[in-house]
Amino acid sequence: xxxxxxxxxxxxxxQIKVESRQLANKLNDVQPKLRIQNISKSxxxxxxxxxxxxxxxxxxxxxxxxxxVGPSGCGKTTLLNIVAGLEKADSGEVWISGHKINxxxxxxxxxxxxxxxxxxxxxxxxxxxxLKQKGVNGSQRRNTALEYLKMVHLTKFQHAHVHELSxxxxxxxxxxxxxxxxxxxxxxxxxxxxxDAQTRWILHFELxxxxxxxxxxxxxVTHNIREAVCLxxxxxxxxTSPGRIKKEFTxxxxxxxxxxDVNVAEYSTRIMKELKAEINKVVKCEMxxxxxxxxxxxxxTEVPAKTDVGGGI
Amino acid sequence: xxxxxxxxLFFILLIGIWELLFRFGIWPEYVLPTPVSVGKTxxxxxxxxxxxxxxxxxxKRIAIGYGISIVIGIxxxxxxxxxxxxxxxxxxxxxxxxTLPTICWLPLALLWFxxxxxxxxxxxxxxxxxxxxxxxxxxVKSVPILYxxxxxxxxxxxWKLYLEVIIPAALPHIITGMKQGWSFAWRSLMAGELLIVxxxxxxxxxxxxxxxxxxxxxxxxxxxxxxxxxxxxxFFVKVEQRIxxxxxxxxx
Numbered sequence: 325x326x327x328x329x330x331x332x333x334x335x336x337x338x339q340i341k342v343e344s345r346q347l348a349n350k351l352n353d354v355q356p357k358l359r360i361q362n363i364s365k366s367x368x369x370x371x372x373x374x375x376x377x378x379x380x381x382x383x384x385x386x387x388x389x390x391x392x393v394g395p396s397g398c399g400k401t402t403l404l405n406i407v408a409g410l411e412k413a414d415s416g417e418v419w420i421s422g423h424k425i426n427x428x429x430x431x432x433x434x435x436x437x438x439x440x441x442x443x444x445x446x447x448x449x450x451x452x453x454x455l456k457q458k459g460v461n462g463s464q465r466r467n468t469a470l471e472y473l474k475m476v477h478l479t480k481f482q483h484a485h486v487h488e489l490s491x492x493x494x495x496x497x498x499x500x501x502x503x504x505x506x507x508x509x510x511x512x513x514x515x516x517x518x519x520d521a522q523t524r525w526i527l528h529f530e531l532x533x534x535x536x537x538x539x540x541x542x543x544x545v546t547h548n549i550r551e552a553v554c555l556x557x558x559x560x561x562x563x564t565s566p567g568r569i570k571k572e573f574t575x576x577x578x579x580x581x582x583x584x585d586v587n588v589a590e591y592s593t594r595i596m597k598e599l600k601a602e603i604n605k606v607v608k609c610e611m612x613x614x615x616x617x618x619x620x621x622x623x624x625t626e627v628p629a630k631t632d633v634g635g636g637i
Numbered sequence: 638x639x640x641x642x643x644x645x646l647f648f649i650l651l652i653g654i655w656e657l658l659f660r661f662g663i664w665p666e667y668v669l670p671t672p673v674s675v676g677k678t679x680x681x682x683x684x685x686x687x688x689x690x691x692x693x694x695x696x697k698r699i700a701i702g703y704g705i706s707i708v709i710g711i712x713x714x715x716x717x718x719x720x721x722x723x724x725x726x727x728x729x730x731x732x733x734x735x736t737l738p739t740i741c742w743l744p745l746a747l748l749w750f751x752x753x754x755x756x757x758x759x760x761x762x763x764x765x766x767x768x769x770x771x772x773x774x775x776x777v778k779s780v781p782i783l784y785x786x787x788x789x790x791x792x793x794x795x796w797k798l799y800l801e802v803i804i805p806a807a808l809p810h811i812i813t814g815m816k817q818g819w820s821f822a823w824r825s826l827m828a829g830e831l832l833i834v835x836x837x838x839x840x841x842x843x844x845x846x847x848x849x850x851x852x853x854x855x856x857x858x859x860x861x862x863x864x865x866x867x868x869x870x871x872f873f874v875k876v877e878q879r880i881x882x883x884x885x886x887x888x889x
């Protein structure tokens with residue numbers, strides 16, 4: 325008698341578990357991975373306010389690859405930094421998987437324009453760094469790090485020092501380092517813009533393959549439309565001063581895509597055309613920086629007050 | 638290789654002139670000893686262990702004093718470099734104190750600690766600590782913000798951020814400060830040992846003077862120079878070079 329009751333109880337609990345999992349899955353479908361809500365941010369420059377971001381609303385699905393494209397100084401890096409928790413917005417909220425973010429955290433790892441690898445550690449220890457902060461034990465850490473180094477094809481260089489690597493290799497280590505943390509999403513801030521064209525081409529392939537394998541949600545900032553078309557599921561165009569979402573494009577081309585593919589090129593040209601006005605605005609401003617009163621504020625702030633490049637020691 | 642030959646020839650010439658000056662007999666031997674007698678004193682000093690014991694005693698003092706000043710210097714440097722209030726207060730005191738020659742601490746050291754080892758160690762600490770503090774402060778301030786951001790997004794916090802990111806990132810500066818600090822510490826140690834009678838290399842110099850044994854004075858000076866060169870050239874210069882290479886501050 326007692327036994328049967330017990331069995332019934334366990335069945336009940338299992339049932340609840342299954343149901344709750346289904347519910348969670350449903351929620352996941354409804355709930356976006358990333359939700360950016362009414363984000364605004366302005367900077368002070370020469371005692372004048374400058375609206376870098378104005379009422380930005382953006383969502384990204386689980387596993388979606390979103391590119392934010394905009395001219396330099398439009399606040400796209402600022403937006404990424406806000407999502408990363410490295411900068412604070414004046415107003416608005418950022419939610420990751422239903423949790424409101426508060427400061428930087430290992431659930432959103434950033435890959436910067438410069439690899440930001442630590443030169444005092446060798447390659448594998450760099451990849452292990454985040455895991456070590458999490459408190460993962462030594463051998464498990466090493467295994468995870470090796471797994472991701474393998475993904476970026478750099479196991480041979482695991483004991484190399486950072487100064488021995490090329491720019492492209494550094495970024496691949498940075499990607500491995502970010503993936504090893506198994507973050508909720510990857511934030512990439514013009515990660516390939518300092519590389520030469522060939523290396524960039526290779527890394528576009530590599531990143532797409534990694535994304536197909538890991539299905540991470542990626543928020544990728546770039547000023548290069550071709551790069552965005554090559555990588556993204558969805559492209560979000562930011563306008564400049566004030567930084568607003570101007571337009572969105574969905575890219576439905578087969579993967580992995582090639583920078584030089586005709587479809588990619590054609591698609592880029594189409595977006596370019598639509599953006600002509602915006603680009604002209606920036607160009608005009610830069611050309612007549614002295615005479616243009618209207619865009620004076622913007623031009624002064626374009627001297628990047630908030631560069632992410634740390635500079636040499 | 639060629640430059641080594643030139644250097645060796647130069648020193649042979651120097652010793653030759655020295656020997657020649659002695660042969661002229663202008664000065665008595667207690668003013669100018671022969672190179673040979675200095676050499677003999679050196680051999681004798683090492684043979685009967687007097688020099689070795691003196692070196693050991695001096696090195697022990699500098700090891701303790703310098704070790705303490707590294708710990709204090711890095712700690713103070715981090716405080717000043719990272720926390721505004723300490724920079725505005727302690728920072729000005731440190732840069733003020735740096736203008737004070739270390740030996741000026743001697744009267745205070747004697748009153749506080751008496752004529753003993755602790756007074757000398759105190760002098761060594763005061764000699765090295767300020768250089769290390771200032772270098773650490775500079776190093777901490779020039780840690781690329783990119784490293785800090787990367788570390789933060791990977792979840793580095795609190796003392797781990799200091800230990801695993803800020804201090805290593807500041808290391809090229811810190812090691813330069815340590816090198817300078819070591820040479821100040823070495824000077825302070827010798828000054829202290831000359832004035833406070835309690836063995837050590839400095840004391841050995843003073844014994845030479847008291848016994849009118851100029852060859853001992855010069856022999857001990859040579860030992861002091863050689864130790865200085867060994868530590869500076871063979872240790873600090875190499876370590877500094879390697880760190881700068883690794884940190885990507887020089888092209889290899």
